[in-house]
Amino acid sequence: MxxxxxxxxxxxxxxxxxxxxxxxxxxxxxSKIFVVSDPGVEEAGWVEALLDILRQENLDFVYFNDVVPNPRDFQVHNGAELYRREEADVVMALGGGSPMDAAKGIALIVSNGGVIADYEGANMVSRPLPPMVFIPTTMGSESNISQFTVVTDVERRVKMTVISRTLVPNISITDPLLLETLNRDQIIPPLFDSLAHAVESYVSPIANPFTEAWSLKGLDLLMRHIRPALEHRRLEDLEQLAIAGTSSGMAFTNASVGLGHALAHALGGMHDVVHGTAHSLLLPSVMRYNLPVCEAKMAKIGEVITGKRLKTDEATALAGIEALEQLRGEIGIPGRLREILPDRTMLPQASHNAVKDICLLTNPRPADWKDILNIYYEMW
Amino acid sequence: MxxxxxxxxxxxxxxxxxxxxxxxxxxxxxSKIFVVSDPGVEEAGWVEALLDILRQENLDFVYFNDVVPNPRDFQVHNGAELYRREEADVVMALGGGSPMDAAKGIALIVSNGGVIADYEGANMVSRPLPPMVFIPTTMGSESNISQFTVVTDVERRVKMTVISRTLVPNISITDPLLLETLNRDQIIPPLFDSLAHAVESYVSPIANPFTEAWSLKGLDLLMRHIRPALEHRRLEDLEQLAIAGTSSGMAFTNASVGLGHALAHALGGMHDVVHGTAHSLLLPSVMRYNLPVCEAKMAKIGEVITGKRLKTDEATALAGIEALEQLRGEIGIPGRLREILPDRTMLPQASHNAVKDICLLTNPRPADWKDILNIYYEMW
Structure with missing residues (x-):
């Protein structure tokens, strides 16, 4: 080992x-907290709730909300400028993956200087970041747990992944009550991101006994609670999904992710595809692609998803993949790329971008741009 | 929840x-590392190996080895004096629970002042500690993972437990190669400490979904690998036991422990009983005592230990307890208190001391000093 x-x-x-x-x-x-959130979270009332909590303790803060889904490099740089001007000293993020990733980018720039593109890749950060407290309002991105941040380079139309132990927030606060104000469209995509975290971290070549336990726990809870959560919206199920997401997060931050994330990032960079939506589309195909090189682990995944062992590892694994496709169908979310992209002419360029994505390094099966293009085409 | x-x-x-x-x-x-270890670890050659690693990187250090099993308050205070005199700034511990607990005590005193007795109990530490890197050389104490330190108050003959989030080391380095030089008498007691961590954290009233997963993982790996590790001393099994210990550690540091630890601390304070030996003796009796109030959880424990579900939760739980007693018998370690204590006259005082132990607060079933005395007498 x-x-x-x-x-x-x-x-x-x-x-x-x-x-x-x-x-x-x-x-x-x-002494002055830099609070990062976005208009959607404001609308749900949670920003005001958080700021009230800070006011009650006479804590000074600056509020920054110029963040969109797939947050942009210039937004991070603007935030960093405001942080410096206001002389803030702790970063607090409240939101889904986008405000959290933007907040990490801001913390990175104010402490290490330069621009976010300087840090693309793994272990490029040398100086410690300001303390960070992250509060997720969705289940799935798990930026509150992870050493990852993903920010879009607007000029190159590429989602840049920055991986550094310094990007792990000091404290993650997950309050399941915050999930009760989410609508269906806000709940679903991050859940598929979380499924991708669980599956991809489990088959990662750098998985270890600690991450494997969390991958399977996350996957199991997701499969048990996604349907009831969407149907009844009971707090009990949302809470279990939040535990699932935290579990998957503990796994993937340490074992990384794989091909699915490379593919999703490429689409997100070029066409602003919602990250979780990309995963709901691509995850089963990515699992099929990886199956030949990690049959035993894929069978374990299949067993957790379906609750059953079939005669062969391959059959058990395939049953799990099919169950994910069935779940996607039942929920009624897009099953083909043509439903979310204007045309397929972008796919060769997306494939070339995906090959350069750092997440591909931890995929169990190598993939060149043609392999990736084939997966995109299959999903068209 | x-x-x-x-x-x-x-x-x-x-x-x-x-x-x-x-x-x-x-x-x-x-800039100057305060290294804490003990003569046993020196003898195995690991202290010199560590100091060589520090020398190779031109790191300055001070070495402190005045630590005995069940480390004493005055040893902690002496260490703190040396740390201050030498102006060290990082604490590194190499050893079993004793050097690690002593090192935590030293880090606590140099940063917060006073004497160790000032901090007995939970959350009594207000100021941050110097950075700590802990390297265990046994499997089981898991002081390298936990927010606990236990130091003996020599005058009162009491083992004081200090619990504080600040006592969690910054970094834990577990190298299974260090376990290969342990002899049988060094391996066995901490393994029973680890079993107690897994079991007591699982039934703790403050257990949560994250700690529960680690409790069961630790217990499962312990039961699978204790026998082969003792028989063949293969690195593969020692490594799995180290994973088990780390898992139990992650559970108990967050869910705490219970009655068994209160009982073991009382014996250790009055008669210097080896902590893990106390657990190998007491754990099954403590489990029987707790069984009526947490039958379902004890049945899960029994199922993990034996790999079987019997007709009732109670039967499954009891089978697990008996399997632990059988394991103790097979290994050939003391099964009665009379084998390790000179006479039973100390037991009433030990029972009074155990009632005041903070670990009792997180036992699922309340116990007064008479209940505790009964358990001690049963085990005489």
């Missing part, structure tokens, strides 16, 4: 735990 | 990972 590392933030989890935001910021020495 | 917290150090795990000690110390800003 190779040497491996396992690092996660301090996790605070539970109904009402949003209240801990001010205690956490104080513990990290905050 | 209540709000809960889950915090662990950054974990580095694997054969040869001792080499990372210098990189980790540097990353934490070390």
């Amino acid at each position: 190779d040497i491996f590392k396992f690092a996660i933030p301090e996790v605070i989890f539970g109904r009402g735990s949003l209240q801990y935001a001010s205690i956490c910021a104080k513990r990290l020495g905050a | 209540d709000i809960f917290k889950f915090a662990i150090p950054e974990v580095i795990f694997g054969r040869g990972s001792l080499q990372y000690a210098s990189i980790c110390a540097k990353r934490l800003g070390a």
Whole structure:
């Protein structure tokens, strides 16, 4: 067994735990907090709720909300400028993957200088970041747990992945009550991102006994609670999905992800495809592509998804993949790329971009741009 | 579900990972490292190996080895004095639970002042500690993972437990190669400490979905690998036991432990009983005592231990308890208190001490001093 590392933030989890935001910021020495969120979270009322908690403790803050899905490099740079001008000293993010990833980018630039493109890749960050408290409002991105941030280079139309242990927030606060205001369209995509985290981290060549346990726990809880959560929207199910997401997050931050993320990033960079939607489309095909080189692990995944072992590993694995496709169909989300892209002319360029994505390094089966283009075409 | 917290150090795990000690110390800003170990670890050659690694990177250090099993308060205070005199700035521990707990005590005193007794109990530490890198040389104590330290108050003959999030080391380095030099008497007691961590954290009233997963994983790996590890001393089994210990550690640091630890601490404080030996004696009785209030969870434990579900939860649970007693018998370690204590006159006082132990707060079933005395008498 190779040497491996396992690092996660301090996790605070539970109904009402949003209240801990001010205690956490104080513990990290905050004198002025840089709060990052977005208009959608504002609309749900959670930004005001958080700012009230900070005000009650007389904590000073600056608020920044210029963030869109697939956050842009210039938004990160603008945020960093504001942070410096206001002399903030702790970064707090409230939102889905986009505000959290933007907040990480801001924390990175204010402490290490330069522009976000300077840090694309793994282990390019040399100086420590300001303390970070992250509060997710969706289940699935798990930027609150991970050492990843993904920011779009507008000029190159590429989603840049930055991986560094310094990007793991100091504290993650997951309050399942925040999930109750999500609508169906907000819930679904991150859940498929989370499924991709669980599956891709499990078959990653750098998976280890600690990450494997979390991958399977996340996958199991997702499969048990996605349907009831979407049907009844009970807090109990949302809470279990939040546990699932946190579990998948603990796995993928340490074992990384694979081909599916490379493919999703390429589409997101060129055509602003919602990251989770890309996964719901691509994950089964990516699993089929990887199956020949990791049959035993894919069979374990299939067993967790379906609750059954069939006669061969291959059959068990395929049953799991088909069950994911069936889930996608039942939920009624796009099953073909043509439903979300204007035309297929972008796909060769997307394939070339995907080959350069750092996530491909931790895919169990190598893939060149033609292999990737074939997967895109199959899904067209 | 209540709000809960889950915090662990950054974990580095694997054969040869001792080499990372210098990189980790540097990353934490070390200019002079305070290395804590003990004569036993010196004899195995690991202290010299570690100091060589530090020397190769031109890292300055001070070495402190005045530590005994069940480390004493005055040893901690002496260590703190040396740390201050030498102006060290990072604490590195290499050893079993004793050097690691002593090192935590030293880090606590140099940063927060006073004496160790000032911090007895939970959450009594207000100021941050110097950075800590911990390298275990046994499987089981898991002080390298936990927010606990236990130090003996020599005057009162009491083992004081200090619990604080600040006591979680920054980095834990577990190198299974270090386990190969252990003899049978060094391997066995910590394994029963680890079994107690897994079982007691699982039935703790503050267990949560994250700790529960680790409790069961730790228990499962312990039961699978204790016998082969003792028989063949293969690195593969030792490595799996180290994973087991780390897992149990991640569970108990966040869910705490219970009655068994209160009982073991009381014996250790009054008569210097080896902590793990106390657990091998007491754990089954403690499980029987707790069984009526947590039958379902005890049945899950029984199922993991025996691999079987019997007709009732109670029967499954009891089969697990009996299997632990059988394991103890097979290994040939003491099964009665009279084999390790001079006489039973100390037991009433030990029972009074155990009632005051903070670990009792997280036992699922309340116990007064008479209940505890009964357990001790049963085990006489």
